[in-house]
Amino acid sequence: MTFITRFAPSPTGPLHLGHAYSALLAYDMAMAEGGKFLLRIEDIDQSRARPQWEAQIYKDLEWLGLWWPKPVMRQSERQSVYDEALDRLWQLGLLYPCTCNRKDIAAAAAAPQEGSPLLGPDGVIYPGTCRGPWEQVFSDQHQRPQNVPLRLDMEKAVGMVPGLFQNRIVPGKSFASFGSFLETGNGPNGERGLVEFTPDNMVKTIGDVVLSRRGMGTSYHLSVVLDDAAQGVNHVIRGQDLFEATRIHILLQALLHLPHPTYHHHSLIRDEAGKRLAKRDDARAIATYRQDGANPQDIRELVALG
Numbered sequence: 043m044t045f046i047t048r049f050a051p052s053p054t055g056p057l058h059l060g061h062a063y064s065a066l067l068a069y070d071m072a073m074a075e076g077g078k079f080l081l082r083i084e085d086i087d088q089s090r091a092r093p094q095w096e097a098q099i100y101k102d103l104e105w106l107g108l109w110w111p112k113p114v115m116r117q118s119e120r121q122s123v124y125d126e127a128l129d130r131l132w133q134l135g136l137l138y139p140c141t142c143n144r145k146d147i148a149a150a151a152a153a154p155q156e157g158s159p160l161l162g163p164d165g166v167i168y169p170g171t172c173r174g175p176w177e178q179v180f181s182d183q184h185q186r187p188q189n190v191p192l193r194l195d196m197e198k199a200v201g202m203v204p205g206l207f208q209n210r211i212v213p214g215k216s217f218a219s220f221g222s223f224l225e226t227g228n229g230p231n232g233e234r235g236l237v238e239f240t241p242d243n244m245v246k247t248i249g250d251v252v253l254s255r256r257g258m259g260t261s262y263h264l265s266v267v268l269d270d271a272a273q274g275v276n277h278v279i280r281g282q283d284l285f286e287a288t289r290i291h292i293l294l295q296a297l298l299h300l301p302h303p304t305y306h307h308h309s310l311i312r313d314e315a316g317k318r319l320a321k322r323d324d325a326r327a328i329a330t331y332r333q334d335g336a337n338p339q340d341i342r343e344l345v346a347l348g
Contacts, residue, residue, distance in 0.1 A: 045077025047277045049103075050266070052084045053096035056327035060281070060311040062106060063345035067308055068279040069108050070347065080273055081110040086117045086258050086265055102328040106338050115273060117265050124260035127268055127298055128253065132186040136199050136297070137253065139190045140172040147171070160247070163287040167249035168193065192254040200241035203296045221292050226277075227306035229285045239289050251290055263290050271300040279306045311345060 049065040051057060057065075072079040081103065085091040103110075131137050147166055160167045173195060186192070203221075222238040229237065253264045270278060285307045295302050331341060342348040 043276065045072055045075035045277055046080065046274050047072050047077065047279050048080040048082050048270070048273060048275050049108075050082040050084045050269070051099055052087065052090075053092060053099060054087065054090040055095060056329055057099060057102045058311075058326045058328065059341070059345055062102075062328055062341050063311050063347065064279065064281060064308065065103060065108060066106065066342060066345065066347050071277070071279060071306070077277075079108065079110055080275065081108075081114045082269060082273065083114055083116045083118075084262070084265070086260055086262070088118060089257065091118070098329060102332075105332060106328070106341060115269060117260075117269065120265070120269070120272075121259050123268055123272070124254075124265055127264060128192065128260070129186055131194070131253070131297065132192075134202070134297075136195050136202070137186070137192045138173055138195055138250075139187050140168075140193045140250075140252070141190065142168075142171050162248045162251075163284075163290065164251055167247070168251075170250060173250065189256060191252050191256050193250040194253050196245050196248060196250050199293060199297060200244050203293065221289065221296070223288055223292050223302060224304045225307065226304055227279075227308050228282070229307055230282050233285070237288075244289060244293065248286075248290060253294075263287065263294065267291050267294045267298070267300060270303060271295070271298075276301070276303045277306060278303045279308065281310050282307045283310060 047068045049061075049068050051061055051065075069079045071077075081099075083096055083099070085096070128137065147168055172193070221244075222236055225234050225237050228234055251261075251263060253261050255261050269275075288305055288307075292302060294300075328341065331344075339348060
């Protein structure tokens with residue numbers, strides 16, 4: 043099997059050293075295996091995506107010496123694929139509309155009877171406010187509502203798929219847990235090898251995640267799963283900040299009958315204070331280093347890939 047991985051940035055700002063590390067690592071791992079490195083533009087958030095930032099992504103990565111097949115996949119051109127998946131999940135009864143905003147969620151999760159809000163991969167775990175009464179608001183329950191956030195009913199979802207996880211990671215071996223994925227890098231707490239999780243773990247520590255956001259028609263979790271499958275990505279190389287979200291992606295892969303890639307989560311590039319880099323850290327942008335006279339090897343040495 044050909045080793046296929048990808049780098050999937052969003053065109054919402056300049057690429058920084060953290061992006062350089064992830065892209066270079068993915069490229070190096072693919073080349074070492076005689077495999078393929080793909081580039082994907084994750085531009086589902088059209089309110090923030092800008093053509094100039096997309097053009098800068100290509101320029102920065104080419105300057106670093108990376109090569110990828112063209113044309114690249116762009117998420118803004120794949121809405122029909124996301125719609126089809128949402129329709130399938132809706133018909134299975136696994137989605138429900140949610141009209142709560144962030145303030146509503148924080149207030150409900152912090153209610154005295156609930157205790158302190160729990161944090162999951164997407165922030166405060168949704169308390170389920172809209173899970174029950176949505177049928178009273180939307181009269182046509184057979185038609186998926188448009189332009190309204192849709193959440194995955196996690197309890198229903200985990201009750202539907204236990205059998206789908208058996209023998210998916212290591213042929214001939216069954217696991218007592220609900221789901222699992224193969225980790226060849228390191229999770230935040232040193233997780234490596236076969237990482238297993240349970241239905242109770244999914245419900246309590248992840249909750250009902252959003253799969254379609256208002257104005258986007260999809261979400262990161264849904265689009266990344268569908269796009270990786272469409273591109274044949276079998277090794278996902280990304281930062282440790284997405285380690286916990288992998289459980290969501292494994293679940294969606296099972297629900298949508300998609301293959302499970304192998305995952306390799308890497309450490310994050312941080313500043314002198316230990317804070318992870320963000321796109322607002324323009325001083326550490328790849329373009330800035332280039333303008334100051336740095337060369338690609340200098341960048342490799344800065345991120346310990348020299």
